[in-house]
Structure formats: structure tokens, C-alpha cells
Amino acid sequence: MGVMRDLFCSGHAACPGCIEALSLRHVLGALGPDTVAVIPPSCLAIMAGPQPLSGLRIPVYQPPLASSAASASGLRRALDARGRRDTQVVVFAGDGGTYDIGFQCLSSAAERNENLLYVCFDNEGYMNTGAQKSSSTPHFARTGSTPAGKPTKKKNLTAIMAAHEIPYAATASSGFLPDLLRKVEKAKAMRGLRLITLLVPCLDGWGVPEDQGIALARLAVESGVFPLYEVEDGWRYTLNEPRRTRPVREYLQVQRRYRELDEDAVETLQREVDEGWARLLKNSGSEPEFEFEVRAQQPEPGKFGL
Amino acid sequence: MRRLLTGNHAVAWGARLARPKVVPVYPITPQTPVLELLTEFQAAGELDAEFLTPESEHSVMAACIPASLAGARVFTATASQGLMLMHELLHYAAGARAPIVMANVNRTVASPWAFWPDQTDSLAQRDTGWVQLYVESAQEALDTVIQGYRIAEQVSLPVMLNLDAFYVSHALEPVRVPPQALVDAYLPPYAPEHFLDPERGESWGNVVTQDMYCRHRQALGAAMDRVPALAAQADREWQERTGRGWGIVERYRCEGADLVIATLGSMCGTAREAVDELREAGVAAGLLKVRLFRPLPAAALRAALEGVRDVVVLDRNFSPGAGGVLHQELRGALYGMRDAPRVHGYLAGVGGVNVPPGKIVELARGVPRMDSSFEPVWA
Numbered sequence: 001m002g003v004m005r006d007l008f009c010s011g012h013a014a015c016p017g018c019i020e021a022l023s024l025r026h027v028l029g030a031l032g033p034d035t036v037a038v039i040p041p042s043c044l045a046i047m048a049g050p051q052p053l054s055g056l057r058i059p060v061y062q063p064p065l066a067s068s069a070a071s072a073s074g075l076r077r078a079l080d081a082r083g084r085r086d087t088q089v090v091v092f093a094g095d096g097g098t099y100d101i102g103f104q105c106l107s108s109a110a111e112r113n114e115n116l117l118y119v120c121f122d123n124e125g126y127m128n129t130g131a132q133k134s135s136s137t138p139h140f141a142r143t144g145s146t147p148a149g150k151p152t153k154k155k156n157l158t159a160i161m162a163a164h165e166i167p168y169a170a171t172a173s174s175g176f177l178p179d180l181l182r183k184v185e186k187a188k189a190m191r192g193l194r195l196i197t198l199l200v201p202c203l204d205g206w207g208v209p210e211d212q213g214i215a216l217a218r219l220a221v222e223s224g225v226f227p228l229y230e231v232e233d234g235w236r237y238t239l240n241e242p243r244r245t246r247p248v249r250e251y252l253q254v255q256r257r258y259r260e261l262d263e264d265a266v267e268t269l270q271r272e273v274d275e276g277w278a279r280l281l282k283n284s285g286s287e288p289e290f291e292f293e294v295r296a297q298q299p300e301p302g303k304f305g306l
Numbered sequence: 307m308r309r310l311l312t313g314n315h316a317v318a319w320g321a322r323l324a325r326p327k328v329v330p331v332y333p334i335t336p337q338t339p340v341l342e343l344l345t346e347f348q349a350a351g352e353l354d355a356e357f358l359t360p361e362s363e364h365s366v367m368a369a370c371i372p373a374s375l376a377g378a379r380v381f382t383a384t385a386s387q388g389l390m391l392m393h394e395l396l397h398y399a400a401g402a403r404a405p406i407v408m409a410n411v412n413r414t415v416a417s418p419w420a421f422w423p424d425q426t427d428s429l430a431q432r433d434t435g436w437v438q439l440y441v442e443s444a445q446e447a448l449d450t451v452i453q454g455y456r457i458a459e460q461v462s463l464p465v466m467l468n469l470d471a472f473y474v475s476h477a478l479e480p481v482r483v484p485p486q487a488l489v490d491a492y493l494p495p496y497a498p499e500h501f502l503d504p505e506r507g508e509s510w511g512n513v514v515t516q517d518m519y520c521r522h523r524q525a526l527g528a529a530m531d532r533v534p535a536l537a538a539q540a541d542r543e544w545q546e547r548t549g550r551g552w553g554i555v556e557r558y559r560c561e562g563a564d565l566v567i568a569t570l571g572s573m574c575g576t577a578r579e580a581v582d583e584l585r586e587a588g589v590a591a592g593l594l595k596v597r598l599f600r601p602l603p604a605a606a607l608r609a610a611l612e613g614v615r616d617v618v619v620l621d622r623n624f625s626p627g628a629g630g631v632l633h634q635e636l637r638g639a640l641y642g643m644r645d646a647p648r649v650h651g652y653l654a655g656v657g658g659v660n661v662p663p664g665k666i667v668e669l670a671r672g673v674p675r676m677d678s679s680f681e682p683v684w685a
Contacts, residue, residue, distance in 0.1 A: 051512040051515075062510065
């Protein structure tokens, strides 16, 4: 990886301990300066501003919320027309701007296989407006618009985008930076529409202390809730390390958004994760995993001060 | 070269001659032939541009804006519901000062569904910051696409040219297609001062303060204010090269007129016949064709209507609760004018209802006995 060139400035307006800011810094570093970013309204857009300042050392175009992939397509084609074919056009969008309001144009851009890198900073809700549910919000999670817990499951963006048979669709976590950076480098070297779904715990929206973001990002992967994998051309699945080693309960009990979950709900979520894993193992042609034991395990004392 | 072209195909020829570099476009009746001819030009290697066919008009305009901000000349075309779906982006484009040129085929807005000529679609976009021109013929459509870029790129504002569904979009007529060299000399390649590029580090869309926002709107307004003179100049220079000029407003047989019919688009063609008939019958009637509608060329309108007793405004559009849009706008433009003419608003041809010359003659003949009224009248 070498020494990262920092293209993200200090002094931005993200919350203290924000994992999204940390992730953005590393993703930008891997992309390098020959990049133009498209950033729709989101926490990321707050970090990119305000005028006359810029949080990023690259040009940024901020489109309306429903149009990131379409805007990036237009930008891409204009750069192509000007002979700037090697300049990366990257979208940094939140899950609301991707799974929901921006999804139609993302699907179309994928169908056209536009030469874009699309990074969805997935914090599982509309966090910039104070934590309301998006279609990325997981089952049972409480948000400002689902005060009794979300009654339906999280949309599987990565699988849907892979089904467009785009060159590259991958999940990544800020808790496993080398894996994330490898994926950004890999995507950068490809052409066509490339998607990275990057899980970023939102400290305030998920209800975790500000020094626990990375620990939780790791726990999301280790509990199997957010598996790390890549899909090339829509069908070549690769399961990345680490695989799951811990029960879902450990992930749930440290987040305020899952407060007062009953046993049935915990079991339901564990079952959903088990089923997801079984599908993923099948798709990737991996060996069936060892019998996964659902255990109730308390977090280490003092680790999550809730 | 003279070709037999529809208004839509004349638009496509105008676009081709303007050499756009990015063309995002989505099909919609009655605009689709614009899209089809442009894609044929590209497939035949006659138009060197990046084409995008996104899933919606919203995405079309979303793609147009940063393509323009990245330094490319951009063209698109739409109609009716497509324009409605773009609404958010129309404001965005003007705010971004993106000199996009778009043709809009004026068609009824649903619901209920209909496909007839009606200008409510574009007139409802009058506050979005787009320059708006209304054309009467295929020839004027072709010329206006090219003039549109001249205007747009001088003031960094998007330009919408409007042609009526079917009457203009699908009517065939002989059109003079100017040589490419003539157009190239008239319209140099787009070379903006600012554009998105990693080597320049300029951005667009950042959050601004109240004061910055207010100043930005004032700058947009100042750019709009420059348009009437620049549009007139663009038209004069086009006329010098081609022999064809259209004016920002046109006065047809207005010499010594007591009564002037004012309207937009294809209705002007019908009104010309009505004016001829009235003149033959000894009525001092004329036509004021409003070609540039945004910015509203208030000074030109006042000058054109000075000394006129009655103005009959024909609106092929309807703003419920307010009436005809041109009627409102014209009254506003004439307000405070010494000896201002009486302004009579008629909702004529709304929803594509046919308005023959005889109907206009009949309306004009009834006017001298009437005071002008605030309320428009369904003709």
C-alpha cells in the first residue's frame, strides 16, 4: 500500500469518532488525486463542505439526492469526450441515497455498465437527518421512523447489483481496512460499473459510544451479520476473511437501536444470518461451515459502556 | 441545402450542427423522433458525441448538468411529463449555471392522459431559471437550437426551446439546413472559464450561507437581464449569415394597429391569417409574436404595444386559479405604462382544441366593445 496521500482534510464537520470520515480518508487515499467525486446530500456532503471550504482535495460535484449514478454518468461521459478516460469518477453516497431514492438511476447506470466506481457508505439509515429508517435498516432496528423496530429485513444491495452482472460488486468494512483498501485498489484497476457496499457504524444512529465504532464494525463481520465477499461479473463469488466466529446476539446487545429485543427476535435474526450464510457458501462454492453454535455471550466488561 | 423536415427532425439537425459532445436522452411522445434521428446520426458517424439513454428524464437532466459543468456542450430533448419529471433538475441546472440546450415539445400535462398541443408544461417551468424561446415552424426550430447555444454559453444559463406538439413537431415543411462551416463560424467550440477537472480542483454544489445564496440568485438574475440584448444580437448575426432572423419578439402588420393579437408558438401562424383577414376587412389589426418568453422582454413588449388600444392574448395553456400565463405576464409587463392598452385574455386551444383563423377574427371583432377584465375568458 505504501504511504497514503491524504486527500481528506482535517477540520471537517463529522461527529467525533465518525467511522464514515475515517473510511472516506482511506478510500480517497487509495483512489489518488486523479479522481472526481459525486457526493449527494448525506453526512459525506457535510464533510465535503461548507463553501468556500472543501473537505476533499479533489473536485466534488454534489447532485440532487435521487440522481447520483445518473450525474456520475454524465460527468464520466463529458470527461471521456475531453479525453480524460483514466480519471476516476467515484460516487460516495449514503444508503438512503443508494438503496432508496437513488436506486432507480443506479440500476440504469449498472445496466449501461457506465465506467464508475460507486461506494455506498452504508450506515443503515438516514443518519444525516437524525436516524430514520432506510431500506438498508436491518430487521428490528429502532429508528426515528420505526420506533417499535423495523418490521422488515434489510435490502441486499450487493446481491441486487451483482445480479446486474456488473464487473465488480463487493462488501467491505471499516473494521478490516486492509481488505477494504485491497478492494478499492482492485475496483480502481477495473472498468465498468464497480460497487463497494461499505458498512460504517453510525455511533449516534446505532447507539454506541464514540470510541467503539471500529470494534462494532469488526463485530458486524465476525457475527456474520455483514459478511465480506466479492462478486465478479455477477456470478464469481469469493468469500473473504474473516468469516463468522461469533453469535449475532453479541452484535445486537451492544447497540441501543436493538434495545429491548426479545428472545424470539434474537433467534429470528440469528436464523436470518444463518440462512444468508448458507446461500453465500453455496454461491461461492465454499465448504459448509462447522456447526455454528448460537450462544449467549456477554461482551467483555467495560468494552461497550452502554 | 433544403430538406423536407418535421419540426422534430429540424431540431435534430440543429443539434447535429451545433456539435454537442454529450447527449443524454429519453423517449416520449411527441419528442421521440428527435431522439431517433440523433441516434441515427451518431450511429452513422455523422455526430461525434457521447450518448446516454438512462431510465428516466430525471436522470437525463441529472446527467446533463455535470456533463456541462465538466466542459462539454450538452443537448437533450423532452416533452410534457418528461419535463415535469425534470423539474427539480431544471432549477438545479440554472443554479449550476450550466448552458444546456433542450428542446421541449409542448404537450398536455396529465392527468387525464392526452397528447395534444398545450404549453402548460413549459410555462409551468417559468421560475426555474431557464431561458425560454417559443418557435412557430420547423425552420425556426432548427435556427433556434443553434442560436440557443450562442445565448446559453454567453450568459451561462440553460436554454429551452419550445415547439408545439404535432403542429410544429410533426408537420413537414421545406427547411434550409445551413452548411456545417457556417454554423462552426457562428458557434465556436464551447470553452468555459470554469469546469470540473482534477487538474483544476473546482467543485460545484457545496453548502452556502444565506448571503452567498442570495448573491448567487442575484447573479443569476443579472445573467437573465443580459439575455434580451444578447438573444437579439445572436439573431441578427444569424440573419447576416443565413438571411433568416426571427427577433426576440416579432411585430406582424402592427403598423398603425389599434388591436394586436399576442401569442406564443404555432398559434402565431394561425393568427397571421386572422390578421390578414382583419386587415382586408379594414380592421387595423396586427400580431405580436412573443418568441423570447424568459426572460420576459418587458421593454420590447412595451415598445411594441405603444399606442395600441387593445391587446388580445391567446393562451394555449391554463394556470388554474390564475388563467392564461401569457395574459398574466403581459399585464405585468404593461403595468404602469402611460396609456397602456386594454389587455383581453382568452384561453384558446387549451388541451389542443383547434383554433381556426375565423375564431381569432371573431374574438378580435368582439373586443372593441369590451373593457379588459382581470379574469381570462374561455374562448
